[in-house]
Amino acid sequence: MAVVEITVIPLGTESTSLSKYVAGCLQVLQQAGDIKYQLTPMGTVIEGELTKVLELVRQMHEQPFMAGAQRVNTIIRIDDRRDKQATMEGKVRSVEAKLVTPGGTV
Template sequence: MAAVLNFAIFPMDKGAHISEYVSKVIEHIKNSGFEYQLTPMGTILEAPTVKEALQVVEQSYEILEPVADRVYCVMNMDVKKNKGAGMMKAKIESIESKIGNVNK
């Protein structure tokens, strides 16, 4: 099984500049050991199971909860039962095989 989860989580009560808080969440994701990709609008995470992916989201909330009275989170997932690691990379490679490099 492989679960690819795209999510954004941030405090809503800290004004317009929230990178101080978001960077703590990204550091946690970076240290999780899972494959991830930071994007301007969120983070894509690949984990072996849905439970592990959702644990990262829950832990991200736990980072923000002590410093924020309001936390916003949005996410979506793609789960494949018969797929192993590398789903994030495979999705990009599939498109690139048709149109060339997409990230340059």
């Protein structure tokens, strides 16, 4: 299973607000149904089988064009681990387990 971070940046839009384009990209993931994802302030993290996720990334990249953007810059980071199952939560838990504050807690 892959964990993929994607940031879709529409350029050449009528406004500096991009939330309608982000919503269009998230609709692609909602319609996919069996994909786990998390919206963050600067992008979206997707978890799933790499071939399916890459197809969804392509669809997300197309969304701003369909909404009138003249140019789209898409940034993708892929963590595709083959030695064991990787999940978004597992990656976060692994870091939190190693993060100890002076009081001994996370």
